[in-house]
Amino acid sequence: MTNQGIGQSVRRKEDFRFITGQGHYTDDINRPGQLHAAFLRSPHAFAKIRAIRLDTAKKMPGVVAIYTGQDVAADKVGGLICGWTVKDKKGDPHKAPRHDIIAIDHVRHVGDQVAVVIAQSLSQAKDAAEAIEVDYDVLTPVVDVVTALKPGAPQVHPDAPGNLCYDWEFGDKAATEAAFAKAAHVTRIDLLNNRLSPNPMEPRSAIGEYDPGTDTTTVYTTSQNPHVLRLILCAFVFGLPEHKVRVIAPDVGGGFGSKIFNYPEETVCVWAARKLKKPVKWTSDRTEAFLTDAHGRDHVTHAELAIDKDGKFLALRVDTKANMGAYLSTFASAVPTYLYALLLAGQYTTPAVYAEVKAVFTNTTPVDAYRGAGRPEATYVVERIVEAAARELKMDPVELRKKNFVPVDAFPYQTPVACVYDSGQYAKALDEACKAADYAGFAKRKAESAKKGKLRGIGFCAYIEACGIAPSSVVGSLGAGVGLWESGQIRFNATGSVFVYTGSHSHGQGHETTFAQIVSDKLGVPIENIEVVHGDTAQVPMGMGTYGSRSLAVGGSALMRAADKIIEKGKRIAAHLMEASVDDVVFDKGTFSVKGTDKQVPMAQVAFTAYVPHNYPADLEPGLEASAFYDPVNFTFPAGVHIAEVEIDSDTGVTTVANWVAVDDFGKVINPMIVEGQVHGGIAQGIGQALLEGVVYDKESGQLLTASFLDYCMPRADNLPSYKVGMIETPCPHNPLGVKGCGEAGAIAAPAALMNAITDALGTEEITMPATPLKVWKVIQSRHLAAAAE
């Protein structure tokens, strides 16, 4: 048992099927009589649909049906919803214009759905889609927030005047202004947080299926949260009873947030399947993924930091314009508000923070949560401006941070922006990271680089995130339309093996191993005897899904509670078998025993007795299973320090990441190998954002210029260094596992660390992400750094 429990790097149970090609993804599933859907998509960023002619297309071979937005409207199908209502400065709810699953009169971004063809084969569906004729009145699009907010800009939606979704504020404005008035120094910075395309390896896919015999609808789909999708489809889109709809999210190949949302395509598959009484399948191709998977980030920010004469932060003022894209996606409104501004205190004791956020509609793909969701944007603001302040004050960035960190003895710590940080050791993480990065030796390395004509820089990021997203009462008060608990169920079989049901969902995170480890550790069952079941609303009673690094902190905690119930009942059965008082029975490492005696009964025997209750307590129900829900009392607050070191070739502008150190505090770590893997992947995505990735729209036409991997630069192995990953463990004080969450940390920390290193090397803050060779070279040219290096 010792090599399988909490704290052990158990190899991932799920990897055998994944690495031998035996995973079952949505596109691997084919239902009898299945039809195929192909979408005709808008080639224009903004246009009025004048006419759609289907005559030729309808006569094409294999075509079963072609539907437009008018057909959807005729069936009174609701539009897609935004599940989080943000109230603006005046207290009015955000503008959430209609989000039709097929466009009705206007198309608002390139790739918007204009019609769907359902045919016997995918090829036939595509052929027919090409034969549909559409007359458009092409309109002038707007793709960026600055232009969209200008008077006279094109109006994306008639019911969102000025393209404004909301103008929101958070924090104490008066206190912040007062602090600025007495500041000895003010650091100002302008930042762009570049738009990203999520690009999970598996593209989205869905099958809708309807069984008229039972009046049941089944949806196979690439979802991170099948129960939430069921709720949205039933309660808001179709008006169907939840008990007649089953959502199955089988193996899912990556999500990064983009598979949280309810999308038009899966909704169309469900609607068409019910209409045609035949299964309808759609699988995104990579181009469709670039055009329609919800993008991430896309902020334009001005920030100011007030500092006193001793280097203590007095206040932070932030003004952000966030691009929502053409429609409000499922949780889009929450990302640049509650997932962003609440983290603007960072790891610091800054007493006053005030943020204003304008969310803006544009003729681009909708933007929603993407790995980190709001917290990378907040961290980027805080850690860029802190580093810039250190440079302006000519202070060591490490010392400036330490001077302002929330001290170890201050927890629980109330920030000025609502969060109560529960625990942390910020200076310790920074000290360990500096040691691992050999910060003391940096000057020497910089000099050596200079000798080779290279520019070297070092950058820090002390990030904090609010994870384990919950508690329900808090998120409810902030506008969330759902609760954010999680459910878990443990069911023993008569022979001692165990099913574990979780409402969270694994799409790469390794739940089948980590959750099995928790249950194994707690109940003393070998992990090979534990099957973790997730992703099917017909098997798992309830769930809220996986996002916001919440699975373990919330879902794992639910399982701990269920395990407690199992032990409690097991004690009663064991007491009966051992003819002892329940109060004298103790449970440890899979065995029930009577205190002070050698009497003992293993868990397997208790389970068997529960199902073959021949000799059994009279007042006890047979069976050994337990359900539990867990709704935490607070967020968790993982934090840590990343240090990036870069070397820049001043001849070409190429940045090489020379060294990377991460020291993270995720609380208790269940499986160090999996956690390290999560950190590695997160850093890769963060380096991707800072150095390589960026969605680019043509300003005039609104065309997506980065619509394939030829132009959208994904990080590859040779872009990345070997990371030095360290951890400190400050257990979360309020959940039973002491865990905090690790899935997003790398993506949150990395961009600021890397950009701080690049700006250190270049000696200017004036460079935006991604810091491509072209951009770096331009800075080098303008600052004549090449000559200096030579």
Add this chain to the structure above:
Amino acid sequence: MYAFNYHRPASLADAAKLLGSATDGKFLAGGQTLLPTLKQRLASPSDLVDLNGIAELNGITVSGGSVTIGATTRHAAVAASAEVKKAIPALAALAGGIGDPQVRNMGTIGGSLANNDPAADYPGAVLGLGATIHTSKRKIAADDFFTGMFETALEEGEIITKVEFPIPKRAGYVKFPNPASRYVMVGAFVAETANGVRVAINGAGPCAFRHKEMEAALAKSFSADALKGIKTDPGSMNNDIHASSEYRAHLVGVIAKRAVQAALG
């Protein structure tokens, strides 16, 4: 992908005949450009005439002063050839740096040259070494072969059969890849040959071209320093979101110097 007729002739004559009788036929070599184009429904040829069944088009021979590579020889074969590595190491290294292993195991030299993608590697070597392109009809000098972006001197139905590279005294190839696609953004193939120094620049402009000013400078002194101060006209460079024409023009100088250093070992 739209439907098409597929043919796999065993001789050049049959291949030419099949293409001639097709309404809109295309030759298929390694398919590394054509097949993705078909998959994305961006082309709809009536017929594909697969050249891979023609035995005489495949293989590498090194004799006397030249390396001759058959048109359907895969990049991986060139990269792995001990004879090529010995005779023109820069050529083997170039082939080994094209695309990824999957591309190198399907892509062919003939296909690459006939397509003449501005971001392809092989045009740099062909022009930089002054190779001769043998076709089903004639021999074409490298200097006459590349006529523009995706344009060559090949006539309708003309098939590249092999490419004959004179073995240089020394040669070097360095490329600056596009960060996203890893195709060539700026490449320089520099060679000191029996007929003088040749410098071919690929990736940077619409079509691979010789940099005469660099050639003259290197003819005087074959060293990276000899290229100092030589400018390239941004007006002749490509311009896209990854690299402005000014940046490409600058990189031509940097990469050419590195190619000289590579040639000098």
